[in-house]
Amino acid sequence: MADVTLRAITKSFGDVRIIKGIDLEIADGEFCVFVGPSGCGKSTLLRMIAGLEDITSGSLSIGGREMADVEPAGRGVAMVFQSYALYPHMTVRDNISFGLRMTGHKPADIEARLRRAADMLQLTHLLDRKPSQLSGGQRQRVAIGRAIVREPQVFLFDEPLSNLDAALRVQMRTEIGKLHADLRATMIYVTHDQVEAMTMAGKIVVLNAGAVEQAGSPLELYHRPRNLFVAGFIGSPRMNFVAGTAAPAAHGRIEVVLGDGARVLLDGRGATVTAAQPVTLGIRPEHLTAGGGGLRATVRLAEYLGSETMFYAQLADGSGIAVKADGLAKAAAGSTLDIGINPAACHLFDKDGVAVIHGDLTR
Amino acid sequence: MFPRPIQKSPPWLQLSYKALLPVALVIWLLPLIGIAVTSVRPSSDLAAGNYFGWPSRFAGVENYASVFQNSNIGWYILNSFKVTIPTVIGAVGLSCLTGFALAVYKFRLNLAVFFMFVAGNFVPFQILAIPVRELTLRLGLYDTITGLVLFHAAFQTGFCTLFMRNFIKALPFALIESARVEGVSEWKIFRHIVLPLMRPAIAALSVLIFTFVWNDYFWATIMAQSADVRPVTAGMNELKGQWKVAWELITAASIVAALPPVAMFFLMQKHFIAGLTLGATKG
Numbered sequence: 209m210a211d212v213t214l215r216a217i218t219k220s221f222g223d224v225r226i227i228k229g230i231d232l233e234i235a236d237g238e239f240c241v242f243v244g245p246s247g248c249g250k251s252t253l254l255r256m257i258a259g260l261e262d263i264t265s266g267s268l269s270i271g272g273r274e275m276a277d278v279e280p281a282g283r284g285v286a287m288v289f290q291s292y293a294l295y296p297h298m299t300v301r302d303n304i305s306f307g308l309r310m311t312g313h314k315p316a317d318i319e320a321r322l323r324r325a326a327d328m329l330q331l332t333h334l335l336d337r338k339p340s341q342l343s344g345g346q347r348q349r350v351a352i353g354r355a356i357v358r359e360p361q362v363f364l365f366d367e368p369l370s371n372l373d374a375a376l377r378v379q380m381r382t383e384i385g386k387l388h389a390d391l392r393a394t395m396i397y398v399t400h401d402q403v404e405a406m407t408m409a410g411k412i413v414v415l416n417a418g419a420v421e422q423a424g425s426p427l428e429l430y431h432r433p434r435n436l437f438v439a440g441f442i443g444s445p446r447m448n449f450v451a452g453t454a455a456p457a458a459h460g461r462i463e464v465v466l467g468d469g470a471r472v473l474l475d476g477r478g479a480t481v482t483a484a485q486p487v488t489l490g491i492r493p494e495h496l497t498a499g500g501g502g503l504r505a506t507v508r509l510a511e512y513l514g515s516e517t518m519f520y521a522q523l524a525d526g527s528g529i530a531v532k533a534d535g536l537a538k539a540a541a542g543s544t545l546d547i548g549i550n551p552a553a554c555h556l557f558d559k560d561g562v563a564v565i566h567g568d569l570t571r
Numbered sequence: 572m573f574p575r576p577i578q579k580s581p582p583w584l585q586l587s588y589k590a591l592l593p594v595a596l597v598i599w600l601l602p603l604i605g606i607a608v609t610s611v612r613p614s615s616d617l618a619a620g621n622y623f624g625w626p627s628r629f630a631g632v633e634n635y636a637s638v639f640q641n642s643n644i645g646w647y648i649l650n651s652f653k654v655t656i657p658t659v660i661g662a663v664g665l666s667c668l669t670g671f672a673l674a675v676y677k678f679r680l681n682l683a684v685f686f687m688f689v690a691g692n693f694v695p696f697q698i699l700a701i702p703v704r705e706l707t708l709r710l711g712l713y714d715t716i717t718g719l720v721l722f723h724a725a726f727q728t729g730f731c732t733l734f735m736r737n738f739i740k741a742l743p744f745a746l747i748e749s750a751r752v753e754g755v756s757e758w759k760i761f762r763h764i765v766l767p768l769m770r771p772a773i774a775a776l777s778v779l780i781f782t783f784v785w786n787d788y789f790w791a792t793i794m795a796q797s798a799d800v801r802p803v804t805a806g807m808n809e810l811k812g813q814w815k816v817a818w819e820l821i822t823a824a825s826i827v828a829a830l831p832p833v834a835m836f837f838l839m840q841k842h843f844i845a846g847l848t849l850g851a852t853k854g
Contacts, residue, residue, distance in 0.1 A: 260748050281754025293745035307753030358753065362677045552652065 210361030217266035228418040243405040243534040244415035274490030286355035290367040300336040431568040446453035490555035498533035500548025610823035647806030661724035670735025691729035738772040774842035782832040
């Protein structure tokens with residue numbers, strides 16, 4: 209069992225608190241992705257799990273063992289670095305087997321593990337090359353191979369694909385996914401790319417400013433974001449936010465009056481507002497339609513992507529709104545666009561940015 | 572492209588470039604040429620005042636032979652090797668360790684220690700002459716090869732540490748962290764990862780320190796008295812002659828004495844490999 213448990217983990221550099229008390233449970237065999245903007249502390253948190261950064265306070269356990277004071281080597285983790293960190297003067301073979309050779313494994317054992325990893329990653333024909341003779345994707349595979357041969361309980365990936373080009377990134381994404389299915393090890397993966405997070409993760413942990421905003425499955429985060437930050441971070445193109453005022457309406461419904469005077473009637477779903485209050489209405493571009501009643505906006509920019517058309521428009525009160533329309537939709541810049549709005553897909557956030565109503569279409 | 576290739580400039584510029592370059596080169600090399608020519612001049616030329624003209628005849632063979640016959644230059648060269656080689660090994664070896672420690676480990680006085688190494692380089696060594704002589708006398712190291720080696724190594728390690736620390740600092744730190752996560756001990760990280768990558772720095776520093784210590788005259792005259800200890804720079808004094816300075820012999824000896832550093836450079840040359848860390852990180 210290699211579940212990873214974090215309890216009230218904090219990290220400070222001098223007076224600056226980088227990680228502000230994180231509680232997290234990652235189950236054995238789970239693929240967990242830490243995602244967040246630059247500087248949110250996701251890499252630091254990963255390095256704390258690896259043992260490369262001290263834990264200021266709190267407890268970290270891997271497989272039920274307390275690890276806060278254990279050396280990196282004793283934690284049963286292997287890490288793949290963003291920069292690959294291959295030893296440039298060694299061949300691929302030596303790179304992969306270096307850690308094992310230095311820690312007293314038997315040559316036959318090393319050879320067997322090397323073969324297995326090389327087969328798995330299709331590196332067998334590259335074993336005698338130096339890192340400088342490899343392409344970016346091959347280097348990345350060597351770095352992963354170096355982690356595999358250690359047969360760790362937990363794999364840690366620190367933005368491993370961010371140096372690759374787009375096509376290779378998609379390919380490596382599926383390879384890492386396959387690897388996870390084959391090895392059934394716990395994997396913790398750090399990225400700033402929410403597409404990577406959505407496609408690979410069993411569980412996504414959204415971090416912001418050193419704290420967890422929300423943790424859950426990708427679709428849970430997409431459909432039921434807990435607050436404005438998660439709603440804006442998960443999903444591409446990002447969710448539209450329009451300021452308005454919410455007031456109670458008949459039959460447990462809530463009426464939202466937007467800045468430009470448009471009215472949207474939402475099903476309260478148990479949530480209530482007692483009096484008129486300022487709110488933010490959130491709606492994803494893919495849940496809006498070009499044409500149909502609801503909102504009226506002026507088109508500023510149209511992007512024709514073939515499969516779909518993106519309209520970036522402006523409401524009467526000046527707030528921007530993006531609409532993902534059918535690929536055949538057309539509207540010139542400056543023209544008026546009627547936007548259809550599906551009330552069931554609308555999220556409502558109170559003045560503190562906390563979700564009051566989830567526009568969860570799966571229910 | 573910058574700088575613009577000379578082939579692309581106007582003809583007059585190309586022509587004057589090609590004419591001036593050899594002139595500049597000769598002016599640059601004039602002292603060396605002077606010494607080389609003097610070393611093959613017969614002594615009669617110098618007596619007759621022919622210092623800079625064409626030698627009246629080629630006397631190279633007898634001059635160089637006489638250097639080896641009339642002085643202990645062979646012995647002095649051996650002494651120079653005995654002083655220089657242990658110094659290079661000591662200073663470069665020590666500075667690999669100090670450089671690693673200062674570049675890799677975070678400890679409270681890291682920067683203070685580093686600045687002390689750097690600051691030591693700014694002390695003019697002339698002001699150290701008397702204390703160092705007293706110190707070596709009391710330690711019983713005066714006029715010994717060991718004394719010279721210890722002193723040179725101590726003095727050179729400061730600069731070497733500065734050089735090595737900055738070199739290691741420029742290596743990708745993820746290499747060290749990666750090995751740490753793999754459970755490799757710190758000593759093995761140094762031995763198997765950092766040291767091989769330092770090869771260009773070690774080669775460059777070895778040549779530099781070798782040349783510097785080999786060419787040292789100041790300490791050679793202060794700390795060495797007997798012929799058993801005297802390095803070649805100080806030993807050449809012997810050729811000065813009792814009544815007149817035998818320039819043709821001194822220059823010949825200088826050329827002989829200058830050969831080992833040159834040889835050292837060519838020996839180490841293949842290790843100055845640019846881009847040894849290529850492929851370590853993203854590309």
